[in-house]
Amino acid sequence: MARFTGTLWEGITLARYRLGADPDAAPRAVAIPVAWDVEAGEALAALAPGDAPTTLPRAAEAWIQRGIARGRKAGVLDEAEAHHLAEGLRGLLLARRGAAGAETWRNQAGEPRFVLNLPAFLEPEGGFDIEGYEEAVALGVRFLESLGQGKATRLRLGFADLAGLLAALPLPYDTEAARSVGACIAALTRGAAEAESGRLAAKLGAREPVALLWPAPPVCTAIPGLAGAARMALDRAAASPGLRHSTIVVLAGADAAEALLGAETAGISPAAGATRAVATDSGAAEVPTRAAIAAAQRSPQRVGQILAPVGDAARRAMADAVLPFLHAAPPAPAALPAPARPHVERPAERGLAAHPRSAGNNFYAVVGGHRVAMRTAEDAAGKLREISFTLAKEGAAYRSLMDAFAQSVSIGLTAGLALESFVDAFSYTRFGPSGVVEGDPDITRATSVLDWAFRRLAIEYLGRHDLPQPTDEDCAGDSLSSAPQQAPLLPLDLPTQSAPEDSVRARRKSFRVVA
Incomplete structure (x- = not known):
């Protein structure tokens, strides 16, 4: 770190890890201040360009x-x-x-x-x-x-x-x-x-x-x-x-x-709940969020009240309060309110009590070796209105994409779109992690986290048991997830050798546009 001599970087002790930005990314060597958590290292792996070691x-x-x-x-x-x-x-x-x-x-x-x-x-x-x-x-x-x-x-x-x-x-x-x-x-x-x-x-x-x-x-x-x-x-x-x-x-x-x-929510979004899932040697475990730990330091008996899920009216009221002082309207809140769950007390977490959860369900599974928790929120009639995901060991970029996706689905559900449409659209979608599903008695294999999630929602909220289990071949790394994806992109046999006329115009004439 000679080139950092005379700057604030000088003398900073770094901890080194091998971490990936998302489940499909190969781990890379990253170094962050020793007092920082591993999640910051995953974020650095996602932020720093390339895949070479970085600090x-x-x-x-x-x-x-x-x-x-x-x-x-x-x-x-x-x-x-x-x-x-x-x-x-x-x-x-x-x-x-x-x-x-x-x-x-x-x-x-x-x-x-x-x-x-x-x-x-x-x-x-x-x-x-x-x-x-x-x-x-x-x-x-x-x-x-x-x-x-x-x-x-x-x-x-x-x-x-x-x-x-x-x-x-x-x-x-x-x-x-x-x-x-x-x-x-x-x-x-x-x-x-x-x-x-x-x-x-x-x-x-x-x-x-x-x-x-x-x-x-x-x-x-x-x-x-x-x-x-x-x-x-x-x-x-x-x-x-x-x-x-x-x-x-x-x-x-x-x-x-x-x-x-270390920010847990974007902008003026409400807190996502008092607990979050993390990976441990014995499986996924619920631990307090940073917000819950901060609330417990000042008011340990009110953590559940302080971090209680809020509705659209509360979000709009907060947006209305801050909007006059912004130069642009704030985006829709990215963090969805999640019900708190009891968790095993650790020395650093004493003072945090278990809190009752709101209407909804928590689902836990291991998809292709990656632990995932899905939380749902329901309206007074028991109809699904919101979903959110907690991924135990995935990188920050992957988690951000899943958060944004869950928010989009929740907005659609709140606006009245049918859950059936989402189930039809996202069941059997394929991307890593995929493979054997553990912890769900009804779903034994999944082609992706979304495949597991929407087939689980179909069972829970639509009573559908007609969606077949994908095969091991469907979950393989080089498989295609649907018939349209399996079809050839062009309905013709490509030549094995270059065309005699080696020009852009000649090459264009050898292809057909297919509607």
């Missing part, structure tokens, strides 16, 4: 230095500002307070984003590091401006895991007090972001007028000083002569960057 300092410096170089070339940063920004970004990442989004780690095209992990700004005595948060917002804006070489008029800076912050306060999500905190966090973020945009405009030139039409934030919150800080931040932004950007504060769905920071 957190090496992968992070790639995007940090890319942004610094572009900022200096465009005149956004001078030498002192470049040094301050680089150290600030390293500090945010090491404290798991903030990081660039996945597209920036992977150097992919698209609008880059920067995310801040709200629970990481909590102070030991129960306060919130308001000054540190405002500085983190400014660093994020400065980095995105530099990465865009001073040309971007739209930035994407947001925060994650409001639910985890509320749990630590401790406040139930569906309360006016929780919405006041959410509104003030959003107002503080916007004020600090626009103030930094104003500072950049003073140096590089203003391109947008200052927005003055926003409602006053709540006058008090459960976080001491937050309401006053939010109002002051908005006042500072209003005093700017102009802004550099038309859009800055935008909440987005989670990717592996949130997992690296």
Whole structure:
């Protein structure tokens, strides 16, 4: 780590693992700070491009230095500002307070984003590091401006895991007090972001007028000083002569960057429950979520109330509270409320009581050696309305895709789409993991986790026992899962040798377009 001498990376002790970004990816060597959990290593495996061994300092410096170089070339940063920004970004990442989004780690095209992990700004005595948060917002804006070489008029800076912050306060999500905190966090973020945009405009030139039409934030919150800080931040932004950007504060769905920071939910999504499934030597086990542990430290007898599942009305109410201070509407919550389950108490988890679950079911199985839990939520009539998955050892990228998929299905069910349509569409879909199913007496083999899940739902909610078990050949790695996939892509025999006319036009004439 010689090239990191003199930076915050110097002296950081790293733990080395071999981890995969998803079940089908080959494990790669990754190194993360020794105090971080293995899930952060899986997230790093998903974020760092390629499949070669990597370390957190090496992968992070790639995007940090890319942004610094572009900022200096465009005149956004001078030498002192470049040094301050680089150290600030390293500090945010090491404290798991903030990081660039996945597209920036992977150097992919698209609008880059920067995310801040709200629970990481909590102070030991129960306060919130308001000054540190405002500085983190400014660093994020400065980095995105530099990465865009001073040309971007739209930035994407947001925060994650409001639910985890509320749990630590401790406040139930569906309360006016929780919405006041959410509104003030959003107002503080916007004020600090626009103030930094104003500072950049003073140096590089203003391109947008200052927005003055926003409602006053709540006058008090459960976080001491937050309401006053939010109002002051908005006042500072209003005093700017102009802004550099038309859009800055935008909440987005989670990717592996949130997992690296330890955020459990995206944006303003409610908590997914008080427990989650993890892999152990003896099988899948339920352990408390970070939100549950934080809630238990302040109010051990109220964890079930604090993390109780919430409905669409509570989500809309939270969105309505924060929307006036965002530059774009927040996405639909990605985390689905999941019923809490009793779990075996461990020394670090004392004070967490077992909590009653809401209407719904929990299903557990091992599909091709990979443990999966599926939770369902029902309406008053017992009709399926929501599903969510917990994957015990899969990588962060795979889990994020499954979360997004479950959210899409839940939105469809809530909108009135028939479960039968989803069963017909996703039964026998094929991707890893697949193979023998353990723990489900009705399903012995599955071509994918989704195949198991939707055939399980068909049995449970539709009373269907007509879906046959796939064969071992169907579950093999080189099999195709349906008749359309098994059909040839072109209805002709391809030539074994090249055509005499070796031209693009001649090659095109040797194929037919098939409707």
